[in-house]
Amino acid sequence: MAYILRKFGILVFTLWVAATLNFILPRLVPGDPVGAMMARYQGQLTPDAAQALRIAYGLTDQGSALTQYFTYLNNMLHGNFGRSVSQFPSPVTDIIAQAAPWTIxxxxxxxxxxxxxxxxxxxxxxxxxxxxxxxILPPLALFVNAMPYFWFALLLIYFLALKRDVFPISGNLDPFVGDAFTPKWWTSMLRHAALPAITIVVTAAGGWLITMRNNVMSVLGEDYLAFARAKGLSERRIVNRYVLRNAMLPSLTAFGMALGFVVGGSILVETVFSYPGLGFYLFTSVNAKDYPLMQALFLMIAAAVLIANFLVDLLYAVLDPRVRDGRPA
Structure with missing residues (x-):
């Protein structure tokens, strides 16, 4: 229990630090979202309209920096991240709620x-x-892991979308596909997700292969495996009970990080395929200087990574009793 409470305290503290940095950093950038909007519309906004937008975005004088900070924390805890600049007047939470299911x-x-x-x-x-x-698997894994996402994605688009017309080039659904979760909807969704999914699985599996192979090779030299064989245990039991369990532990942290970054989306993959997920909206928000949307997405990524690592720490305690007992691993 002490181990869990300690990890939970670290999680809460780190989340607070991430939220604080998320408050400070955008305020260090020159200008504001309304200034970016006025530049994009080339002066078509009147000063009164600009002032109304600043009020809508909460950019008017709200007292001291400390008062603004506590207001920001209160709004964050209530899920209020303001309105998007690039898709005004849509609330940021609506955009995230629409894009998150596709990315996840x-x-x-x-x-x-x-x-x-x-x-x-x-x-x-x-x-x-x-x-x-x-x-042959390790050199093949090194090759596919070294391929950039966008390069492999462009190859798939050229050969399977442009040359053969097997899969669509972009988007997440066909136009006028009908009601959600019907057979036609599922078929359209899977066809649009096929190329991004192949890109991610092929390029990422190579790294996991190399990591697991190295972990297993280090475990194979341990004395407890020789003892297990001397006891007459079957090879399957040795693999499942001793090799896999101990080799898997070093990969869990990396897997937790990877799951955490799912919330941010794969920016390159979603941009290449114009897939309307969180990574695509993060890319567009940076280009449009959409600070409210950008700020919310950055906070979501930080929170997802921290929570994923907290869950991995709990899993470590289940798989390795030495961790929760405080003994050296």
């Missing part, structure tokens, strides 16, 4: 798939080393 559905599933596929192949490559398939 695509990147969440593909992140888990790439982790499972890469880890399984890495275990096989280390356990069955010496066979032709196990020997």
């Amino acid at each position: 559905g695509l990147l969440g599933v593909t992140t888990v798939l790439s982790f499972l596929i890469g880890s399984a192949l890495g275990l096989y490559s280390a356990w069955r080393r010496g066979t032709w398939l196990a020997n």
